Amino acid sequence: MKEISMHSGRVQKAPENFLTPSGVKQVFAEGKKGRRDFIRHAFAAAAAGAAAPMAMAQGNPVPTEGGDPNILNLPEHATGLGQGVAADGYGKPSKYEANLQRRQSPGLTQTTQASVSFAPLQSLFGIVTPSGLHFERHHQGWWDIDPSKHRFMINGMVKKNMVFTMDEIMRLPSVSRFHFIECGANTATEWGNVAVPTVQYTHGMISCSEFTGVPLITLLEMAGADLKNGKFVLAEGGDGSSMTRTIPMGLITSGEVIVAYGQNGEMLRPENGYPLRLVVPGVQGVSWIKYLRRIEVGDKPYAAKDEAIHYIDLMPNGLQRQYTNIQEVKSVVTTPSGGQVLLDKGFYNITGLAWSGRGKIKRVDVSTDGGRNWRPARLETPVLSKALSRFNLDWVWDGKPAIIQSRAQDDTGHVQPTYQQLRAVRGTRSIYHNNAIQSWLVQENGEVKNVQLS
Amino acid sequence: MSSFRDAVLAVAWLTAAGLATAQSNKFPGVGREATPKEVAKWDIDVRPDFKGLPAGSGSVAKGQDVWEAKCAHCHGVFGESNEVFSPLIGGTTAEDIKTGRVANLQRADYPGRTTLMKVPTVSTLWDYINRAMPWTNPKTLTTEEVYAVTAFMLNLANIVPDNYVLSDKNMAEVQARMPNRHGMTTAHAMWPGQEFGGARRVDTSNRICMKDCKAEPKVASLLPDYARNAHGNLQEQSRTVGPQRGVDTTQPEPKAGQPLSAASAAPVAAAKPEKNESKAAIALLNKYSCTACHGVDKKVVGPGFHEIAKKQAGKVAYLTEKIKLGGVGVYGPIPMPAQSLPDSDAKLIAEWISKGASK
Numbered sequence: 001m002k003e004i005s006m007h008s009g010r011v012q013k014a015p016e017n018f019l020t021p022s023g024v025k026q027v028f029a030e031g032k033k034g035r036r037d038f039i040r041h042a043f044a045a046a047a048a049g050a051a052a053p054m055a056m057a058q059g060n061p062v063p064t065e066g067g068d069p070n071i072l073n074l075p076e077h078a079t080g081l082g083q084g085v086a087a088d089g090y091g092k093p094s095k096y097e098a099n100l101q102r103r104q105s106p107g108l109t110q111t112t113q114a115s116v117s118f119a120p121l122q123s124l125f126g127i128v129t130p131s132g133l134h135f136e137r138h139h140q141g142w143w144d145i146d147p148s149k150h151r152f153m154i155n156g157m158v159k160k161n162m163v164f165t166m167d168e169i170m171r172l173p174s175v176s177r178f179h180f181i182e183c184g185a186n187t188a189t190e191w192g193n194v195a196v197p198t199v200q201y202t203h204g205m206i207s208c209s210e211f212t213g214v215p216l217i218t219l220l221e222m223a224g225a226d227l228k229n230g231k232f233v234l235a236e237g238g239d240g241s242s243m244t245r246t247i248p249m250g251l252i253t254s255g256e257v258i259v260a261y262g263q264n265g266e267m268l269r270p271e272n273g274y275p276l277r278l279v280v281p282g283v284q285g286v287s288w289i290k291y292l293r294r295i296e297v298g299d300k301p302y303a304a305k306d307e308a309i310h311y312i313d314l315m316p317n318g319l320q321r322q323y324t325n326i327q328e329v330k331s332v333v334t335t336p337s338g339g340q341v342l343l344d345k346g347f348y349n350i351t352g353l354a355w356s357g358r359g360k361i362k363r364v365d366v367s368t369d370g371g372r373n374w375r376p377a378r379l380e381t382p383v384l385s386k387a388l389s390r391f392n393l394d395w396v397w398d399g400k401p402a403i404i405q406s407r408a409q410d411d412t413g414h415v416q417p418t419y420q421q422l423r424a425v426r427g428t429r430s431i432y433h434n435n436a437i438q439s440w441l442v443q444e445n446g447e448v449k450n451v452q453l454s
Numbered sequence: 455m456s457s458f459r460d461a462v463l464a465v466a467w468l469t470a471a472g473l474a475t476a477q478s479n480k481f482p483g484v485g486r487e488a489t490p491k492e493v494a495k496w497d498i499d500v501r502p503d504f505k506g507l508p509a510g511s512g513s514v515a516k517g518q519d520v521w522e523a524k525c526a527h528c529h530g531v532f533g534e535s536n537e538v539f540s541p542l543i544g545g546t547t548a549e550d551i552k553t554g555r556v557a558n559l560q561r562a563d564y565p566g567r568t569t570l571m572k573v574p575t576v577s578t579l580w581d582y583i584n585r586a587m588p589w590t591n592p593k594t595l596t597t598e599e600v601y602a603v604t605a606f607m608l609n610l611a612n613i614v615p616d617n618y619v620l621s622d623k624n625m626a627e628v629q630a631r632m633p634n635r636h637g638m639t640t641a642h643a644m645w646p647g648q649e650f651g652g653a654r655r656v657d658t659s660n661r662i663c664m665k666d667c668k669a670e671p672k673v674a675s676l677l678p679d680y681a682r683n684a685h686g687n688l689q690e691q692s693r694t695v696g697p698q699r700g701v702d703t704t705q706p707e708p709k710a711g712q713p714l715s716a717a718s719a720a721p722v723a724a725a726k727p728e729k730n731e732s733k734a735a736i737a738l739l740n741k742y743s744c745t746a747c748h749g750v751d752k753k754v755v756g757p758g759f760h761e762i763a764k765k766q767a768g769k770v771a772y773l774t775e776k777i778k779l780g781g782v783g784v785y786g787p788i789p790m791p792a793q794s795l796p797d798s799d800a801k802l803i804a805e806w807i808s809k810g811a812s813k
Contacts, residue, residue: 099690099700106685110538110754111746114589122700123693140589141743153488155497161488168484193675197685197703222485231649234499240592242585244499250647282646294496301649303502303575305582312572312638318560320572320637324644328656339688340698348697365662371669403673409662417658420670425657429562433644441673445708447701450677453670 093130099123102133105189105201113141116183118204121334121353126380127178127388129207131264136271137183137205137285140241145291147267147275150238152219152259156296159224166275170261172214177258177281178387180355182206182327184284184311187434191423194450198339202438202450203332206355208388211279212262215255216295227253230297234304235278238293244304245287247280248325256281256386259292281386282357283325284432286311316427327357329416330435331364331391331408337440338450345399350377354389356410361389363409368395370403370439370453371418377406402442403451419452498593500581504625507580510597511621514614517606520599524588527747527755527789533568533610538747538755542569543610546633551613554636570611574638576629580604590743682707732813735806742795744803750811757785759811766808773804 063069093100102117109115119135129135136142147166155161183205189195196202220227233252237243251257258279261267268274273290280287286306301307301323313321331354336342350368354361360383365374377391391406409415419436426433441451500506522531529535533543545568550556556571558564573579584600586592595603605620613631614620620628629635640650643657683703685691692700701707739745747755748762762785766773777800782789793800 096694099692099694101691103686103691113743113746114539120691122691123696140586140592153492153496155488155493161493162485163488163492164485171484172481194677197677197681198688198691198700200691201685219485222481236496236499240586240589242498242592244581244585248646249649296497296499298501298505300501300503300505302499303578304499305578305586308575308578308638309569309573309582313642314559314567315639316562318555318557318637319639320559320574320634321640321642321644322574322638323640323650324642326644326646328644336698339701339703340692341701342698363662365664367669369669370671372667374664374667376664407660407662414656415658415660415662417660418670421658421660427562441676447707448698451673452675453672454674 100133102135102204103200105196108189114139116185116205118200119207121199121204121206121332122337122340124334125390127208127353127382127390128264129209131209131266131269131272134207134209134263134269134272135183135205138241138271139243140239142271143239143291144270145238145275150275150291150293152276152292153294154219154223154225154297155294156234156298157226157230158220158297159226162219162223164219166261169214169219169259169276172218174212174214174262175258176210176212176262177279178208178210178382178384179279179281180206180208180327180386180388181279181285181288182330182355182357184286184324184327184432187436187438188431190436190452191430191434192428194452197450199332199334199337199438202338203353205285206353206388208355209263210265211258211260213258213260213276213279216252216257216259216278217255219259219295220252220297225297227297229299232298232301234294234296234298234302235287235289235292236294236296237273237289238291242293243286243289243306244302245289245306246301246304246323247278247287248283251280251283280325282327282359284311284327284357287325311432313426313430313432315430321430324433325357327355328433328435329356329358329361329408329410329414330354331361331406331416332438333366333404333406333440336404336442336448338448340448342397342442342446342448344446345397348395348397350393350395350404352377352391352406354379354391354406354408355387356408356412356414357386358414359411360385361408362411362413364389364391365407366391366393367405367407368402371405371437374407397442399444401444403453404440404442405437407437420454498581498585500577500584502575502577502629504577504622507577507622507625508597509622510601511619511623512598512600512602512605513619514602514605514609514616516598517602517604517609520595520603521606523791524591524595525603527791528589533607536566540568541566542607544568545571546611548612550633551631554632554634556634556637559634559637570607570613571634572637574632574635576604576608576625576632579607580625590746679707732806735803736813738795738799738803742793742799744793747790750813756790759807761785763807763809763811767810768808770801770804770808773807774800777803 100120100123102119104115104117115138117136119129119133150166152164152169186205187202190202231249233247233249235245235247247257259276260279261276263269263272268277276292278289278292307322313324315321331352333350333352335351350366354364361379364377364379366377367374375393377393380390380392383389407416416435416437422436439451439453441449443449528538529542534541545558546556559571580600583603601620605614605618608614608628609616609618614628641653643653643655645652687702687704688700689702690700749758751760752758777793780790780792
């Protein structure tokens with residue numbers, strides 16, 4: 001979109017032919033309307049670039065005209081009246097942010113209803129994923145369910161089988177907690193070799209939100225659950241796929257498992273299970289049952305379809321690991337990352353995300369030479385249990401090739417493994433639970449590539 | 455366990471039970487007892503020990519009829535199709551049925567993993583079909599049909615003979631013949647708690663090394679050049695402001711010293727204008743799950759809408775009838791089942807296709 005290329009925060013040094021065709025068109029269209037200085041400055045900026053044939057943008061020098069036209073010519077927004085309140089009853093991101101979308105990985109699935117979309121980690125800040133960019137995983141499509149008709153049932157080894165309306169669940173004492181949710185198959189395409197270009201596709205099946213709801217233990221106690229003999233709990237969805245998973249009792253009795261209706265200050269998004277989903281901190285996303293309709297207490301595990309056909313980890317000896325739940329310690333640098341191009345040599349803030357399904361992140365180290373030397377990164381607050389943590393590290397890029405890695409350790413002492421270490425145990429066919437250290441190659445031309453070392 | 459500990463535990467349990475009663479008084483007016491009818495309608499899960507399995511039976515022959523009417527268009531006539539979902543049947547042998555371990559799972563060169571290769575428990579198969587199939591109309595099969603379809607799949611995998619009638623009485627017999635019944639392990643550290651025994655140690659033990667560490671020395675894998683644009687133009691997938699841009703993958707990678715096009719301002723992908731009538735038709739495609747089998751510009755199970763539009767331009771009445779009644783043979787051997795939707799909606803979709811199926 002033409003005006004966007006003209007409104008970049010940086011003085012463009014590109015030669016004239018780098019104006020996009022639509023940009024050129026706008027230049028002439030504006031010219032016809034008599035805004036001659038617009039043309040002059042646009043082409044002056046382009047011409048200034050021609051004097052410097054090298055690739056990279058060059059900081060922020062004073063343009064040839066003695067000043068930046070973005071400073072010298074006051075824009076419309078500085079000299080006019082802006083828009084009124086409630087122009088949009090539910091505000092949206094700036095139109096300049098339209099490139100940030102959750103996206104499908106081409107060829108991964110044949111349908112959109114049994115598929116995934118990946119969150120654009122390369123462009124996100126902090127630890128909270130905007131709800132509209134939260135990754136999606138649907139098995140049989142998503143629904144927008146009328147909350148007045150949604151019911152939640154508890155049965156099995158309980159004194160009293162119970163039914164709750166949404167009104168009733170929302171009347172109970174609630175908790176709000178930040179937790180990551182990661183699909184067990186996040187980074188699955190990378191087990192054998194590099195297969196996708198950007199961090200959106202390598203690691204984008206993770207998101208982090210503040211969830212609000214009622215601890216499941218509260219509801220189980222209301223039903224008089226037999227917590228001594230009832231060692232296993234089944235959670236079931238109310239949609240077409242009616243996902244079922246066996247939920248670890250230890251996480252329920254500790255109060256961590258939440259029957260949630262809130263996400264980032266509002267209700268859950270339909271794609272994320274509106275009006276009710278299970279939050280199982282530290283456990284892979286498939287257990288966070290969406291459209292939650294039922295909890296059953298039992299004395300044996302359930303071997304649900306997603307515990308006996310899917311979401312099982314094939315080991316090199318041909319055995320499949322069943323009931324693998326915990327998302328182990330993992331981290332990834334989101335900038336610089338694959339598919340990006342650095343604009344220039346000089347200072348950069350290496351930034352990324354770290355998480356562990358076992359607790360808090362204790363430390364993250366970053367290497368820029370492919371793992372030979374490491375520096376401790378700054379862990380930004382808050383550092384919460386089973387939530388994303390943001391790390392940052394100062395870096396001056398000298399323009400030479402660099403291989404960027406991050407290595408996280410959680411508060412159980414577990415250190416994120418290299419690919420070599422992980423493959424030595426799990427081979428390359430396990431699909432799920434790839435938490436290996438990621439490498440990004442920064443090339444001399446500034447382009448960053450997804451690579452694996454050996 | 456000492457009798458003292460027993461006593462303490464018993465007291466603890468009594469206290470917990472007492473608490474549970476007290477708790478229910480703690481939130482008066484919240485929740486009510488579920489009726490037996492309600493529980494029966496929703497409590498449909500079937501465990502490996504067959505708890506929850508309803509009484510009933512279904513034959514392989516009946517299963518074949520149901521399969522061809524309701525399953526084959528996604529999974530193929532023999533459960534072998536890889537078009538929409540991974541294949542269900544194949545890769546298991548008579549020897550596997552004896553040993554209870556699917557030998558092909560140990561082969562790194564074996565190309566795929568079918569459902570019957572993976573699944574250890576026949577209860578899972580029954581439960582899967584009962585709760586989630588057919589994919590576009592889950593929970594619409596009768597109990598007999600679920601038994602029958604399960605029997606048919608087991609027959610395709612040579613686990614039961616052609617004349618078999620599967621029932622709640624003989625499921626355990628079948629379980630003893632499941633090809634991968636001994637193929638699972640819970641000896642890992644990735645279940646929180648000790649319910650499965652599990653391993654206490656994690657798989658890997660990387661150490662914190664900060665200087666002159668042993669590193670993997672060379673780049674062993676990266677995307678080939680021909681895949682540069684396989685995920686679309688990465689320039690349009692990144693923020694247009696900040697320390698970096700997305701790379702313009704529509705252009706070949708420049709040599710060092712040449713300008714990178716992404717260094718110019720990256721454009722925001724222009725939103726495509728949507729026509730209202732297309733929007734209405736596309737909403738209906740989603741509503742009636744047409745898109746489960748038809749892509750707009752690509753073949754999925756059935757032909758893409760563009761392909762149909764090319765062949766049947768202007769034929770609104772013909773297309774309306776085809777949507778309502780289904781058909782076979784025009785685009786291939788996989789039949790399209792009849793669709794139940796109001797005539798007005800079928801006509802709206804037909805009109806949209808007849809005009810070219812534009813987005």
